[in-house]
Amino acid sequence: MSEQRIFVVLLGVPGAGKGTQAKLLEQSTGLPQISTGDIFRYNLKNQTELGKLAKSYMDRGDLVPDNVTIRMVEDRLQQPDCERGAIMDGFPRNLMQATAFDKMTAPYGGVHVTPLIQVEDDETIRRITGRRSCRTCGAVYHVLYNPSKRVGVCNVDGGELYQRDDDQEATVRNRLFVYYKQTAPLIGYYYAKGILREVDGTQSIEGVQQALRAVVAI
Ligand code: ADP
Numbered sequence: 354m355s356e357q358r359i360f361v362v363l364l365g366v367p368g369a370g371k372g373t374q375a376k377l378l379e380q381s382t383g384l385p386q387i388s389t390g391d392i393f394r395y396n397l398k399n400q401t402e403l404g405k406l407a408k409s410y411m412d413r414g415d416l417v418p419d420n421v422t423i424r425m426v427e428d429r430l431q432q433p434d435c436e437r438g439a440i441m442d443g444f445p446r447n448l449m450q451a452t453a454f455d456k457m458t459a460p461y462g463g464v465h466v467t468p469l470i471q472v473e474d475d476e477t478i479r480r481i482t483g484r485r486s487c488r489t490c491g492a493v494y495h496v497l498y499n500p501s502k503r504v505g506v507c508n509v510d511g512g513e514l515y516q517r518d519d520d521q522e523a524t525v526r527n528r529l530f531v532y533y534k535q536t537a538p539l540i541g542y543y544y545a546k547g548i549l550r551e552v553d554g555t556q557s558i559e560g561v562q563q564a565l566r567a568v569v570a571i
């Protein structure tokens with residue numbers, strides 16, 4: 354058996370606050386955030402083959418095919434910054450990916466904990482439609498709930514803030530549908546393993562972070 358690593362899988366509907374919380378947990382735990390959405394968007398921006406392949410799925414709000422996504426995560430986990438584990442944000446997103454992730458992490462003790470960030474659909478839609486993301490570093494803001502210091506400018510690196518194409522309301526509805534159909538079954542999957550922990554996502558960003566740190570407990 355290889356050394357233990359800590360893998361945290363953040364679950365929750367699109368807009369629940371996974372990316373926001375993953376970035377804060379990265380700071381407090383030192384484990385890197387792995388956001389498959391951010392990796393796809395980086396590839397889209399740089400017009401790589403992977404980006405071209407992912408584009409049509411992302412535009413519709415559908416999942417990018419599993420074989421592509423799973424290989425991408427396998428590669429990412431080989432990077433040296435994952436030597437203590439990682440905070441997974443947006444992966445796994447269906448049962449096929451979850452079983453593949455179990456195999457990838459088995460040599461390191463498997464998945465440590467899966468916090469489920471809970472928020473109702475109405476709030477999720479308000480959060481997503483007001484979301485603004487940094488083009489360069491992926492930091493996430495909200496026009497009302499979490500505004501940047503200067504309008505349209507990222508606090509972290511001064512990058513331009515923009516609204517993601519898939520954050521328009523019609524695509525958001527399909528993403529919620531895809532979540533309930535494909536991702537929600539993971540709640541039962543991880544519950545049965547005894548590692549699901551529910552967290553109230555309707556609190557302030559700092560309140561959610563405290564609750565998360567308590568359940569991650571490393
Ligand atoms: P959100 O932050 O709203 O949950 P993400 O940034 O995680 O959205 O994902 C944006 C899009 O990227 C998804 O709608 C999907 O097309 C693609 N994507 C991200 N992660 C995965 C994944 N694990 N499997 C398949 N597609 C994914």
Ligand code: ADP
Pocket residue numbers: 365366367368369370371372373374480481483484485493494495496498499554555556557558559561
């Ligand atoms: P996800 O990664 O789950 O799609 P994000 O972290 O991108 O979610 O958050 C979605 C939107 O909601 C962003 O605009 C973010 O600033 C905002 N947000 C996140 N957490 C909270 C919170 N606890 N209260 C209010 N707004 C929040």
